[in-house]
Structure formats: C-alpha cells, structure tokens
Amino acid sequence: xxxxxxxxxxxxxxxTNKKSLKCEQHMGHRAMYWYKQxxxxxxxxxxxxxxxxxxxxxxxxxxxxxxxxxxxxxxxHLHALQPEDSALYLCASSWASRDSxxxxxxxxxxxxxxxx
Amino acid sequence: xxxxxxxPAALSVPEGENLVLNCSFTDSAIYNLQWFRxxxxxxxxxxxxxxxxxxxxxxxxxxxSLDKSSGRSTLYIAASQPGDSATYLCAVTTQPxxxxxxxxxxxxxxxxx
Numbered sequence: 148x149x150x151x152x153x154x155x156x157x158x159x160x161x162x163t164n165k166k167s168l169k170c171e172q173h174m175g176h177r178a179m180y181w182y183k184q185x186x187x188x189x190x191x192x193x194x195x196x197x198x199x200x201x202x203x204x205x206x207x208x209x210x211x212x213x214x215x216x217x218x219x220x221x222x223x224h225l226h227a228l229q230p231e232d233s234a235l236y237l238c239a240s241s242w243a244s245r246d247s248x249x250x251x252x253x254x255x256x257x258x259x260x261x262x263x
Numbered sequence: 264x265x266x267x268x269x270x271p272a273a274l275s276v277p278e279g280e281n282l283v284l285n286c287s288f289t290d291s292a293i294y295n296l297q298w299f300r301x302x303x304x305x306x307x308x309x310x311x312x313x314x315x316x317x318x319x320x321x322x323x324x325x326x327x328s329l330d331k332s333s334g335r336s337t338l339y340i341a342a343s344q345p346g347d348s349a350t351y352l353c354a355v356t357t358q359p360x361x362x363x364x365x366x367x368x369x370x371x372x373x374x375x376x
Contacts, residue, residue, distance in 0.1 A: 153306075235304065251309060252354075
C-alpha cells in the first residue's frame with residue numbers, strides 16, 4: 148500500500164458544528180502532517196506528528212485540534228470554524244528519520260472543506 | 264529565511280512541445296527538492312525527488328535537475344500531452360524529517376490539443 152487516504156473528500160459545516168477529518172496510511176511512515184491550501188496558493192504547514200507525538204504546531208488557531216491515535220492514523224478535529232477556514236486540507240506522510248530526505252512526502256487527495 | 268519562487272506562474276503550449284518549468288530557492292542548504300503535480304481540487308502527486316547530493320532525476324518524459332550553488336531546479340517535460348495539464352509545484356526541504364519544507368506557488372500548465 149503506497150497511498151495516504153483522506154476522508155471525507157468534501158465537507159460542508161456550519162460555524163457552530165464539530166467535525167473531524169481523517170487520514171490513514173499503511174506505509175510504515177512515522178511522520179504525518181496536516182497542510183492547508185487555499186485556492187491558487189501553495190500548501191501551508193499546520194501540524195507535524197513524529198512517532199505519534201506533536202512536534203510542530205505552526206501557530207494554528209485552537210479551533211483546529213490534531214490527534215494521532217496510532218502510527219497509521221491522523222485526525223484533525225474542527226470546532227467553531229470561520230468562513231475563511233474554507234480550504235483544501237491535505238494530509239501527508241514521510242519517514243520520520245533522516246531517510247525522509249531520501250524519500251520525500253506522500254500526500255493524500257485532500258478534504259475540500261466549506262464553512263458556511 | 265528560505266523562499267521558493269516558480270516562474271512562470273502560468274504557461275500554455277501546444278501539444279508535442281518540450282517545455283521547462285523553473286524553481287528557484289534562496290538558501291542552498293537544502294536536503295532535497297521534490298516536484299509535485301496537482302490537478303484542480305486534488306491532492307499532490309509526487310513526480311520526482313532530487314536529494315541534495317544529486318544533480319538530476321528522470322522518470323519517463325520528465326527530467327528534473329538541481330543546481331544548489333545557483334539555487335535553481337528545472338523540470339523538463341518532453342513531448343507534452345493534454346493530460347499533462349495541471350499545476351506543478353516544487354518543494355524544498357531544509358531539515359531532515361521534512362519538518363521545514365517550503366513550497367513554491369506553482370506553475371499552471373495548459374497543453375492544447
């Protein structure tokens with residue numbers, strides 16, 4: 148299995164809703180990432196998990212809450228989002244060692260989130 | 264601070280043409296450079312990865328080169344096809360583990376049949 152699977156593919160939520168995005172990989176990667184991408188912009192890093200521990204939080208608002216329950220799963224819990232949070236949310240994984248410099252990232256197909 | 268720039272921002276070519284996409288970066292201390300393809304509203308598909316010790320990588324009709332000293336990478340696409348139409352992004356990793364990866368804004372390519 149050489150894929151990163153993200154669900155759902157599309158999500159529409161109100162500003163008072165609570166929802167979660169899910170990401171799964173079975174490549175044995177030990178680093179997993181959440182990126183946010185606005186239209187016609189490059190992806191922006193949000194969070195990095197290494198060996199199931201949060202290692203980087205790029206000053207993301209607390210209405211976004213990441214969780215890494217095990218080495219294969221990554222969740223992003225959403226609560227009280229704003230319309231400007233509407234974007235494509237991408238999950239990625241890589242080897243967590245220096246070998247990641249050799250093999251790079253694998254990205255999922257993303258979740259298109261719309262906040263109304 | 265590492266900055267990654269891609270020129271041109273958009274490119275339209277007739278089918279069959281060979282083309283070059285450019286990526287420049289300001290800090291030559293990189294671990295790797297990765298080229299991705301992104302179709303509208305979709306995720307990123309990895310095309311080629313060049314480690315800092317390498318000069319080029321090839322996959323099918325694609326060839327990517329890396330010149331760290333000048334802070335440049337090029338993606339060469341041979342015999343372009345309409346199916347190559349997409350946005351092409353380069354990403355530079357400056358720390359192991361991919362913790363500091365900077366993406367360029369991308370080049371939107373349209374190949375006309």
